[in-house]
Amino acid sequence: MLVAQRKDFLLARLDRDRRVVAKDVAAELGVSEDSVRRDLRELAAAGLCQRVYGGALPASPAVADYGTRRAVEVDSKQRVAAAAAALIRPGSTVILDGGTTALAVTRALPAGLEATIVTHSPTVVAALAGHPSVEVYVLGGRLFRHSMVACGAAAVEAAQVVHADVFLLGVTGVHPDAGLTTGDADEAAMKRALAQRAADTYVLASTEKIGAASRFAVLPLSAVAGVITDASSQDETVRRLSADGVPVLPA
Amino acid sequence: MLVAQRKDFLLARLDRDRRVVAKDVAAELGVSEDSVRRDLRELAAAGLCQRVYGGALPASPAVADYGTRRAVEVDSKQRVAAAAAALIRPGSTVILDGGTTALAVTRALPAGLEATIVTHSPTVVAALAGHPSVEVYVLGGRLFRHSMVACGAAAVEAAQVVHADVFLLGVTGVHPDAGLTTGDADEAAMKRALAQRAADTYVLASTEKIGAASRFAVLPLSAVAGVITDASSQDETVRRLSADGVPVLPA
DNA sequence: AAAGAAGAACGAGGAGAAACGTGCATGCTG
DNA sequence: CAGCATGCACGTTTCTCCTCGTTCTTCTTT
Numbered sequence: 001m002l003v004a005q006r007k008d009f010l011l012a013r014l015d016r017d018r019r020v021v022a023k024d025v026a027a028e029l030g031v032s033e034d035s036v037r038r039d040l041r042e043l044a045a046a047g048l049c050q051r052v053y054g055g056a057l058p059a060s061p062a063v064a065d066y067g068t069r070r071a072v073e074v075d076s077k078q079r080v081a082a083a084a085a086a087l088i089r090p091g092s093t094v095i096l097d098g099g100t101t102a103l104a105v106t107r108a109l110p111a112g113l114e115a116t117i118v119t120h121s122p123t124v125v126a127a128l129a130g131h132p133s134v135e136v137y138v139l140g141g142r143l144f145r146h147s148m149v150a151c152g153a154a155a156v157e158a159a160q161v162v163h164a165d166v167f168l169l170g171v172t173g174v175h176p177d178a179g180l181t182t183g184d185a186d187e188a189a190m191k192r193a194l195a196q197r198a199a200d201t202y203v204l205a206s207t208e209k210i211g212a213a214s215r216f217a218v219l220p221l222s223a224v225a226g227v228i229t230d231a232s233s234q235d236e237t238v239r240r241l242s243a244d245g246v247p248v249l250p251a
Numbered sequence: 252m253l254v255a256q257r258k259d260f261l262l263a264r265l266d267r268d269r270r271v272v273a274k275d276v277a278a279e280l281g282v283s284e285d286s287v288r289r290d291l292r293e294l295a296a297a298g299l300c301q302r303v304y305g306g307a308l309p310a311s312p313a314v315a316d317y318g319t320r321r322a323v324e325v326d327s328k329q330r331v332a333a334a335a336a337a338l339i340r341p342g343s344t345v346i347l348d349g350g351t352t353a354l355a356v357t358r359a360l361p362a363g364l365e366a367t368i369v370t371h372s373p374t375v376v377a378a379l380a381g382h383p384s385v386e387v388y389v390l391g392g393r394l395f396r397h398s399m400v401a402c403g404a405a406a407v408e409a410a411q412v413v414h415a416d417v418f419l420l421g422v423t424g425v426h427p428d429a430g431l432t433t434g435d436a437d438e439a440a441m442k443r444a445l446a447q448r449a450a451d452t453y454v455l456a457s458t459e460k461i462g463a464a465s466r467f468a469v470l471p472l473s474a475v476a477g478v479i480t481d482a483s484s485q486d487e488t489v490r491r492l493s494a495d496g497v498p499v500l501p502a
Numbered sequence: 503a504a505a506g507a508a509g510a511a512c513g514a515g516g517a518g519a520a521a522c523g524t525g526c527a528t529g530c531t532g
Numbered sequence: 533c534a535g536c537a538t539g540c541a542c543g544t545t546t547c548t549c550c551t552c553g554t555t556c557t558t559c560t561t562t
Contacts, residue, residue: 019253019256021253050255052253052254052255052256053253053254053255054253054254055253057253057255057256057259072255074258074293074294074296074297074299075293075296075297077297078296078297100297100299103298103299104297104298106298107296107297107298120391122373122374122376122377122389123373123377125373125394125399126373126374126377126399127298127310128394129396129399132396135393135394136393136394136396137391137392137393137394138373138389138391138392138393138394138401139391140371140388140389140390140391140392140401140406140409141388141389141391142386142387142388142389143376143379143386143387143388143389145380145383145387148376148377148380150389150391154409154412155391158391158405158409161405
């Protein structure tokens with residue numbers, strides 16, 4: 001069996017079962033678990049699946065999924081979120097993206113922080129209800145259920161009135177060549193518009209994002225003030241980012 | 252069963268049942284209660300749920316708030332919400348106000364309803380996540396934490412682009428003389444702006460609202476197409492409303 | 503209504519098993 | 533022979549379950 005063939009098989013299985021268990025597939029295909037793991041690792045690096053302990057899950061949540069919530073790489077996201085929250089100075093204005101990692105940032109905010117947070121994610125808004133000292137500004141527009149954020153022309157327009165100090169950007173992929181990528185074209189446009197409205201853009205990049213690439217480009221890496229990640233500084237991708245002059249902020 | 256998958260399962264259960272009992276899930280999945288507790292602990296740490304003795308509840312404080320407030324007149328609100336939901340025709344565009352009764356309307360929507368819902372309440376948006384067939388449009392603006400809705404000049408302006416068939420209006424008081432009232436001036440202005448953008452405005456009036464009056468006027472009763480209430484038609488206030496020519500729709 | 507006892511749930515810590523990534527040797531292909 | 537995919541061995545990390553002592557809830561007793 002050829003490598004590419006085996007990877008196709010894995011992706012087909014992910015589509016069908018919404019999960020893959022390395023051990024089972026190895027037995028089924030008559031190859032070692034090592035090979036399966038290697039394949040899954042490479043597929044994950046390409047953004048085609050999410051690697052988890054024991055196997056892999058589809059890259060994008062299932063159709064009828066629970067909004068933006070996904071229970072993968074939970075503590076990695078937490079570390080990144082904590083580092084991002086530490087960037088927020090009292091009194092500053094911050095644009096907060098949608099997505100699980102951004103949601104984790106709301107959790108990591110110090111109690112009593114006085115700041116203004118602008119977001120296009122109703123989920124983030126709901127999470128900020130617990131921070132009475134934070135002023136919240138919602139960007140409206142058509143709701144993209146896939147990721148539970150407001151997108152589209154109206155949302156982009158609404159964003160034009162904002163002047164923020166920092167934009168905390170969530171993406172699906174951070175790749176030395178492909179730059180910052182995400183799975184939806186409209187979302188990418190929205191993120192781009194938000195990046196223009198902030199002095200500095202920082203990328204929230206939990207480990208599974210590092211080295212991955214999705215279908216739609218958001219921004220080149222040169223456009224951001226830093227990539228916040230808890231991936232090891234020894235990581236191949238992280239080294240390439242640093243070599244290319246992209247500031248990497250360890251979480 | 253993969254770890255990440257199990258966590259996803261827990262989140263799905265939280266969405267479906269609004270709670271999770273550690274012991275039950277452990278039995279259902281065939282793992283130890285320890286493992287379930289550990290998962291819940293981690294999810295809670297990531298802000299994806301709220302840990303309580305015996306299990307977990309959904310994360311959003313807004314929802315938790317809803318949980319505490321809904322104890323008031325829960326049946327009444329549900330009946331009113333059901334009657335309001337029945338007013339929504341497939342294919343129509345509806346503006347849905349904020350507040351607990353409006354939230355109850357989202358729960359009363361028939362599954363698979365194809366309609367467009369416009370709202371300025373992130374909480375309502377979050378609740379609509381479970382209705383994939385409904386198109387959602389969010390009105391942005393400054394967030395009023397008191398009632399968790401977007402208000403202010405920007406929100407009023409954003410509302411100007413909407414043309415809806417029905418506006419389901421929530422108020423704190425429905426009084427024969429004082430008309431429709433609410434507790435906040437900006438909220439009142441927002442509600443007024445929304446009423447102008449819909450062909451018909453219906454008032455969501457659970458029993459405790461009938462005969463009550465708050466500090467700020469929203470609209471005169473003559474401006475609405477109907478008051479939806481489950482208060483008895485023998486009720487003094489209801490009789491006066493009817494006598495004044497206000498259509499009262501029994502829930 | 504307050505106090506106390508019984509039971510359930512809890513977090514911490516440890517042992518064992520499973521999965522992991524890496525380095526290296528093997529074998530196939532061009 | 534060069535290049536690459538593969539499988540094995542190894543040390544490491546992660547997960548699960550179990551035990552133990554603590555905390556919380558509830559029921560009973562006063």
